[in-house]
Amino acid sequence: MEEVVASPREWIDRNESAKTMLARVLTARPLLLLPPLHRVPLRVGNVVELVGTSPSAKTHILIQAAVSCVLPKEWNGVHYGGLDRLVMFIDLDCRFDILRLSKMLKHRINGESNGSLKKIDQEHMDFDLWNNDTKKSPTYDEELYSLCMRRFLFIRCYDSFQFLATLKTLNYRIRKEQELHGISVHILMIDSIGAFHWIDRASTFMPLGATNRKTPSLQTVSETVVQEIRKLLLLHPMLVIATKATIFGDRYSMETKRNLGKLDTSNSRSMSSTSLQLPYREYMPSVWQNGCSHHRVLWINL
Amino acid sequence: MAPLKYLEQEYPILDSNFQNFCATHGIFSEEDLLLHDLHVLVAFAEQQSTSERLKQGITQVLSIIDGQHQPWLNGMELLEDAQLNKHVLSTGCEGIDLLLEGGLRMGQLTELVGASSSGKTQVCLLATSNVAKKHMGGVVYLDTGNSFSPQRVIDFIRQNSDPAIDQAKHRILQKVMNRILCHSVFDIFTMFDVLHQLEVNLRSQMQKGDCQVRLLIVDSISSLVTPILGGGGSQGHALMASAGFLLKKLAHEHNLVVLVTNHTVGGEGGISKPALGESWKSIPHVRLRLSHDQGSSIYNVSVFKHPSMVSGKAARFTIYD
Numbered sequence: 001m002e003e004v005v006a007s008p009r010e011w012i013d014r015n016e017s018a019k020t021m022l023a024r025v026l027t028a029r030p031l032l033l034l035p036p037l038h039r040v041p042l043r044v045g046n047v048v049e050l051v052g053t054s055p056s057a058k059t060h061i062l063i064q065a066a067v068s069c070v071l072p073k074e075w076n077g078v079h080y081g082g083l084d085r086l087v088m089f090i091d092l093d094c095r096f097d098i099l100r101l102s103k104m105l106k107h108r109i110n111g112e113s114n115g116s117l118k119k120i121d122q123e124h125m126d127f128d129l130w131n132n133d134t135k136k137s138p139t140y141d142e143e144l145y146s147l148c149m150r151r152f153l154f155i156r157c158y159d160s161f162q163f164l165a166t167l168k169t170l171n172y173r174i175r176k177e178q179e180l181h182g183i184s185v186h187i188l189m190i191d192s193i194g195a196f197h198w199i200d201r202a203s204t205f206m207p208l209g210a211t212n213r214k215t216p217s218l219q220t221v222s223e224t225v226v227q228e229i230r231k232l233l234l235l236h237p238m239l240v241i242a243t244k245a246t247i248f249g250d251r252y253s254m255e256t257k258r259n260l261g262k263l264d265t266s267n268s269r270s271m272s273s274t275s276l277q278l279p280y281r282e283y284m285p286s287v288w289q290n291g292c293s294h295h296r297v298l299w300i301n302l
Numbered sequence: 303m304a305p306l307k308y309l310e311q312e313y314p315i316l317d318s319n320f321q322n323f324c325a326t327h328g329i330f331s332e333e334d335l336l337l338h339d340l341h342v343l344v345a346f347a348e349q350q351s352t353s354e355r356l357k358q359g360i361t362q363v364l365s366i367i368d369g370q371h372q373p374w375l376n377g378m379e380l381l382e383d384a385q386l387n388k389h390v391l392s393t394g395c396e397g398i399d400l401l402l403e404g405g406l407r408m409g410q411l412t413e414l415v416g417a418s419s420s421g422k423t424q425v426c427l428l429a430t431s432n433v434a435k436k437h438m439g440g441v442v443y444l445d446t447g448n449s450f451s452p453q454r455v456i457d458f459i460r461q462n463s464d465p466a467i468d469q470a471k472h473r474i475l476q477k478v479m480n481r482i483l484c485h486s487v488f489d490i491f492t493m494f495d496v497l498h499q500l501e502v503n504l505r506s507q508m509q510k511g512d513c514q515v516r517l518l519i520v521d522s523i524s525s526l527v528t529p530i531l532g533g534g535g536s537q538g539h540a541l542m543a544s545a546g547f548l549l550k551k552l553a554h555e556h557n558l559v560v561l562v563t564n565h566t567v568g569g570e571g572g573i574s575k576p577a578l579g580e581s582w583k584s585i586p587h588v589r590l591r592l593s594h595d596q597g598s599s600i601y602n603v604s605v606f607k608h609p610s611m612v613s614g615k616a617a618r619f620t621i622y623d
Contacts, residue, residue, distance in 0.1 A: 053580075053583075054580075054583040054584035054607075055583075055613065059609075094547065094550045094551070094554065095550070095584075095587050095609070097587075097609040097610060098377065098380040098384050099381075099384060099610065100609060101377065102377075102381055103610070146378055148377070149376065149377030149378045149381060150376045150377060150378050151377070152376060152377035153374055153375070153376055153377075154374070154375050154376070154377065154380055155371065155372055155373070155374050155375070156372055156554075157371060157372065158372075158547055158551055159547070161333060161336055161370065162370060162372065163371075164336040164337070165336060165367045165368070165370040165371040166371045168336065168340065168367055169364065169367055169368040169371070172364075172368075173374060192584065195543075195584075196543075198539040198540045198542070198543045198581060199540045199543050199544055199547075201536045201540065202535075202536040202537050202540030203540070213328040213329075213330065213334060214328065214334060214337045214338070216333055220337050221337070224336070224339075227339060231339075231341065245583070245584040246580065247580050247581045
């Protein structure tokens with residue numbers, strides 16, 4: 001404390017110019033170009049929410065993004081263009097199908113390696129080289145495939161308490177996995193943040209004992225979730241992508257198609273900003289809405 | 303989730319001093335710990351005289367919380383589990399099997415949607431007979447509308463069997479029928495009771511050869527849930543969501559095929575849509591729509607939703623009398 005007071009001049013002198021600060025931030029927190037979300041400027045530390053009816057391709061987008069993230073940038077001479085990082089997936093919907101991820105990863109690996117083999121053939125026209133590569137290709141695909149599959153970390157939760165327990169111990173788990181793999185976690189995916197919404201909303205716990213005791217309710221659970229994610233992002237900067245299924249779809253769909261200019265003011269849980277035109281009815285508490293930095297709405301017409 | 307004082311026996315570091323400290327912050331049980339910010343708690347613990355012991359207690363409690371959730375798995379482990387345990391069971395109906403690329407998948411919740419007499423119960427009975435006979439697995443059938451017909455199941459079993467083997471037939475038939483357990487449930491709470499009992503049985507059951515339960519049918523889940531939905535409260539939706547989670551948990555942890563049926567209601571513009579509303583849509587893994595051509599025995603089935611198939615794919619099949 002004494003040091004700060006002793007040199008007030010130092011304190012008001014500038015630390016760095018805007019140009020150096022921008023350069024520093026862009027290298028420390030680079031923009032993530034994650035197909036299929038590559039049109040959206042995402043950065044680590046952002047919390048993105050993908051909203052859509054069921055079925056829309058929300059989980060599909062997550063799986064594609066996961067494949068892009070676990071693939072390395074380059075492997076055995078083939079360029080994959082991945083981010084070479086770990087992905088953590090919390091499945092609250094309990095509907096995740098690993099075979100989809102596996103198929104997509106295999107397709108991507110085979111697509112890229114086939115493309116590069118053809119290139120080598122044209123460029124070198126050396127039969128020995130080509131024969132060696134084809135002999136190598138089944139084995140190194142397998143190696144790359146199993147490496148990437150091991151970079152995908154998965155857990156499923158059957159209720160809010162398990163979800164909270166997962167979030168609370170996520171810090172230690174991330175550290176452990178980062179030590180094990182040697183690379184950092186880049187994305188945390190939560191499939192269907194609104195999965196326990198009805199169960200939490202209907203849970204009426206009797207307030208027992210002391211008055212400062214928190215009873216588990218929708219509000220307290222959501223606040224704790226947002227708090228834990230915020231703390232996690234401070235320690236481990238990563239991108240958080242959460243999907244959300246709309247649960248009040250049909251009743252409002254005709255109305256909203258007609259009144260897309262107006263706001264659904266009858267909804268008590270909607271966001272307070274009147275300039276937002278939401279084609280769906282918001283049901284998550286405002287503490288979660290304010291915690292998200294990006295909202296991407298996927299509206300698929302069936 | 304236990305109150306803290308019961309944890310003292312197993313973990314002596316959570317002594318009465320620790321419990322009193324927690325009580326001053328309104329923490330009496332594990333649930334309260336989950337809702338509390340543990341870093342703030344550590345900061346408060348530092349101000350106490352016994353801070354070291356309290357911090358050790360908090361670390362101990364964190365490791366207890368670590369045991370409260372499912373284990374973390376990586377992609378390869380998940381894939382191995384899917385390939386070893388989550389096979390596909392054929393329904394006995396070629397059309398549906400072709401559409402679903404083999405049949406019903408274990409570990410998944412499949413929903414059959416259709417208007418009345420569109421063949422939902424017939425498909426359920428056919429699947430029951432097929433699983434009991436060909437796959438030699440146990441079947442648990444929760445019947446909500448007295449539509450389970452043992453005679454029909456016997457007909458299906460007899461259809462595909464070799465007529466030459468007659469002597470051992472009665473015994474075989476008895477053996478197959480013994481694998482099918484039918485419960486009549488008329489409200490959702492009875493269904494929860496039956497499912498919880500099933501969970502207990504499955505957990506404690508030793509691998510008894512061919513009596514392993516493979517198929518769980520709820521015909522129909524909509525008749526249990528519809529009476530409690532609506533009315534403005536969220537209790538009905540909460541029960542429906544809980545039922546969905548319980549069925550998916552049973553499917554995944556005990557490698558069962560879970561098949562439920564749902565009816566249709568009128569939607570916008572007169573087009574019928576599945577009952578149970580928007581929240582139910584995201585619960586089943588696979589949703590199939592059945593319909594029946596009037597007066598014939600030809601049925602149509604189309605895919606509403608599937609994790610790896612485009613919706614709209616359709617097939618036809620016949621169920622003979």
